[in-house]
Amino acid sequence: MTTSSTHIIEQRSTTNLFDATSTVSDRQIEDLIALATTAPTSFNLQNWRFIAVRTPEAKARLRRFGWDQAKITDAAVTFIVIGQLADYRTIPERLAPVVEAGIMPAEMVPGWEGAAKILYDDKPQQQRDEAVRTATFGASTLIYAAQAAGLGSAPMIGFDAPAVAREFDLGANEVPVLLLAVGHATAENWPRKPRRPLDQVLEFA
Numbered sequence: 001m002t003t004s005s006t007h008i009i010e011q012r013s014t015t016n017l018f019d020a021t022s023t024v025s026d027r028q029i030e031d032l033i034a035l036a037t038t039a040p041t042s043f044n045l046q047n048w049r050f051i052a053v054r055t056p057e058a059k060a061r062l063r064r065f066g067w068d069q070a071k072i073t074d075a076a077v078t079f080i081v082i083g084q085l086a087d088y089r090t091i092p093e094r095l096a097p098v099v100e101a102g103i104m105p106a107e108m109v110p111g112w113e114g115a116a117k118i119l120y121d122d123k124p125q126q127q128r129d130e131a132v133r134t135a136t137f138g139a140s141t142l143i144y145a146a147q148a149a150g151l152g153s154a155p156m157i158g159f160d161a162p163a164v165a166r167e168f169d170l171g172a173n174e175v176p177v178l179l180l181a182v183g184h185a186t187a188e189n190w191p192r193k194p195r196r197p198l199d200q201v202l203e204f205a
């Protein structure tokens with residue numbers, strides 16, 4: 001890792017207070033999501049979707065179902081990070097560009113599809129686990145993409161998931177995994193909190 005990438009990781013803290021007067025352009029939002037979607041997903045399923053809630057009306061609507069958290073409306077954009085239930089039938093379509101790019105031989109695709117069928121078909125818990133994993137990888141990469149762009153971010157689980165799904169027209173196969181507010185942080189935010197010591201979280205085997 002380069003010094004600048006470790007710096008970005010070390011400097012991130014969760015933003016609670018956003019400058020409500022600052023905005024980001026739709027082009028900046030596209031750049032952030034393009035970076036976020038470089039994150040890995042199982043079988044390259046890319047079973048995610050991001051709703052960039054950035055108009056005052058839509059942010060106010062989301063805030064009503066987000067425990068009235070001010071950062072939802074103060075941040076320049078609040079993303080609804082969605083995971084889609086893993087579906088092995090999407091594999092041929094998702095892998096076609098990989099074959100086209102000459103990365104993967106076409107003969108390998110049925111094998112991946114078969115493995116995905118074994119993992120997910122008729123297994124609602126695994127389908128949902130994968131939706132949550134995928135959205136979490138996406139959100140996490142989005143957090144660091146924002147940090148690299150000089151923007152703060154705030155992940156939130158404090159929201160009414162069924163209401164958000166209903167209000168923002170999520171599909172029956174879609175789970176609103178996280179809200180992620182992104183925007184310019186004010187100077188008053190807390191620094192990153194201390195973490196548990198390594199000897200409590202790391203085991204060598």
Ligand SMILES: Cc1cc2nc3c(=O)[nH]c(=O)nc-3n(C[C@H](O)[C@H](O)[C@H](O)COP(=O)(O)O)c2cc1C
Pocket residue numbers: 012013014015069154155156157158159191192193194
């Ligand atoms: C999955 C997840 C859900 C969270 N939900 C909320 C939330 O609803 N509201 C809130 O104010 N903070 C929320 N947080 C922020 C955490 O409290 C914060 O990231 C944690 O205290 C660590 O802060 P730091 O990264 O600045 O050290 C959430 C964080 C994560 C990762």
